[in-house]
Amino acid sequence: MLAIRLVRGSSEPAALVLPVRPGGPDAPAELAPTAVAPDDDVRAEATAVLAASRLTGTAGELREHLRPGGRPARLWLLGVGDGGERDWRTAGGALARAGRDETQITIALSGEATAALRGLAEGLLLGAYRFRLTEAGERPALAEAQILTADPDALAGTLATARTTAEMTMLARDLTNMPASTKNPRWLADQVAQAASGRADLHLRVREPQELAAEGFGGLLAVGGGSAQGPRLVELDWRPAGARTHVVLVGKGITFDTGGISIKPVPAMKLMRKDMGGAAAVLAATLGAAELRLPVRVTTLAPLAENAVSGSAFRPGDIIRHYGGLTSESTNTDAEGRLVLADALAYAVRELKPDLLVDLATLTGANAVALGKRHAALYSENDTLADDLLDAISAAGERAWRLPLADDYLEYLGSDIADLHSSPARGAGSVVAALFLREFTGDLRDRWAHLDMSAPSWSDDTNGELVKGATGWGVRGLLRWLATLG
CATH class of the missing domain: 3.40.220.10 (Leucine Aminopeptidase, subunit E, domain 1)
Structure with missing residues (x-):
């Protein structure tokens, strides 16, 4: 380096x-x-x-x-x-x-x-x-x-912070760029374990398929059921002494997305190794928070799965029972990211009870249609949380734009046979996906933010600090934001 x-x-x-x-x-x-x-x-x-x-x-x-x-x-x-x-x-x-x-x-x-x-x-x-x-x-x-x-002495701390921020961003880029021939849920969980090894102040738990089944993570099991590589749930915890604020970060971790039985066309599938960019960002940000010794507790949840096609893959029309009991009907197995995020969000609310809850996900192509290649879409009912995140993201040199959680579209989530419809065919794709996730935030609904960052997670060219390929979007903004909490 x-x-x-x-x-x-x-x-x-x-x-x-x-x-x-x-x-x-x-x-x-x-x-x-x-x-x-x-x-x-x-x-x-x-x-x-x-x-x-x-x-x-x-x-x-x-x-x-x-x-x-x-x-x-x-x-x-x-x-x-x-x-x-x-x-x-x-x-x-x-x-x-x-x-x-x-x-x-x-x-x-x-x-x-x-x-x-x-x-x-x-x-x-x-x-x-x-x-x-x-x-x-x-x-x-x-x-x-x-x-x-x-x-030089007065600026040494600034240089150290910049170096750590860049290193964690590059880690997220490395993880996201890695071809799926190497990168599967087990491999990605092992990379986190190696990065966290030797640090007594970082606590890691990786749930394997049997534990996920025993605890009721139905969305993660459904999405990962078609692959020979079983799903994982990574839980990484930075818990500094005296921390007064607890933040849970959730990142979508689809290590490769074929679309499942609702299979993608080849042009849309060829870059789907990047579909775990949200998980890479939140994991790297948590490692960065520990390295910088930020005085805020950060727990990251990374639901990892490969959405593959096989006889054991979940089907259009299946009913999925998520962690906590809510059910969803999916008629499009290519709308899989929200299913694994739903499990993780519900678990965070029920078991971790944080002060703030933020998820990052390469969730919808509608994000790029609405905002282009450089901006993520931010959704939140909390004006202070939204403004603080937008300020931190901008200061870090990343970009996001707040979009509405329009209750007018809630009717799209209605299902005749389940609590929710996860993949309605009608429009406003990014908004509807955010509304679906909101249903799993429970008492934290007013302290939750969702970042749909599919478009800016990947750069098609080299420009400024961006290099063609994975950008590591979200790491810099999250570290800026976490540094303001305490």
Whole structure:
């Protein structure tokens, strides 16, 4: 992993990065003031290059200027936009990729130091990410980024937080990117066990099929019943001393989704290894909360199953009895995620009794139809909880938009033969899925939020801190939000 060091100065760096910000109206871009100023001759040359380069200062914009025989030998002009955290994160991602042929780069920091450093460090680490099974060919030469700052000691904690946040996001990306030929419920549960091993402050329980049957997790057993790889329920608990708030996070963990008997067409199935992105996010966030020693209790529930086609797969029209007793009728076995989440939500309400309950799920394609590829849909009846989550998600550089839990659509959940219809054919797909989940939140209905994050869990291209493939969406936002509780 790329090493990042805070330094007060650097002796004749080989590659120096200077931040560039937009000028005023009708004015060219300009060098941004930095805490550690470059030598006068370097600054003068950079200013001359900037005047001729037509840079705008947009975050992530880059120009390289060679200085044969000089030190630094290469000068990079890096657009940082308004100098806020989001723009520095974008700039860091672009710089990590552009600087792959360098061994070391030195970056002068500008703007509000804490926000700029956090954005830059996360952007550098996440922009340099490569999935471990696709690292064919030469590895990037870039091994270290030195960040020039007036007071390295004062920013050490910020850098540590940024590093942990990026590491947990990359863990979620790794888990989500892993092909289903390797990744099944047992494998994923084992990965969590390895990540949590050796930590007495993390408590892990993994329920296997026999325990799930004995305790009545009917949704999870139905969805996982068609696979040779039985389902699991992972329960991971971070319980710091003195915690006054208990949060339960629930993440959908379908390790591969064929659609079951209501089988998907091939184009819709080929990326279904990502259908456990919600589980990856909440598990990584809980591990991150423990690493950062956040003073809030966090319990994560990850219902894991493979939705496969076989003689033992559940069928359209089956009635499923969920944890706690509610029944649902499913006429579409491709609406499976809500079935496993229903079990986990009901268990959380009945047995864990948390203060707040949040679930993340790659739940519906309707999310992307409504909001596009970058935004998750957020549902909650609690304005404070919704606002706090939206603020944290935005601050972390992720995106979400609140949609209504419209009671007008409750009639769609009516069933003639069960308590609920889990997959009605009528519209408002993301809203109706959220309404179905709400039925399992009991007394926590007014302290629950649902994030439908199917669209932003995967990036089709490389941009800013995002790399093509799994994004690890939700880890950064959850860690920001958890850090505000206590």
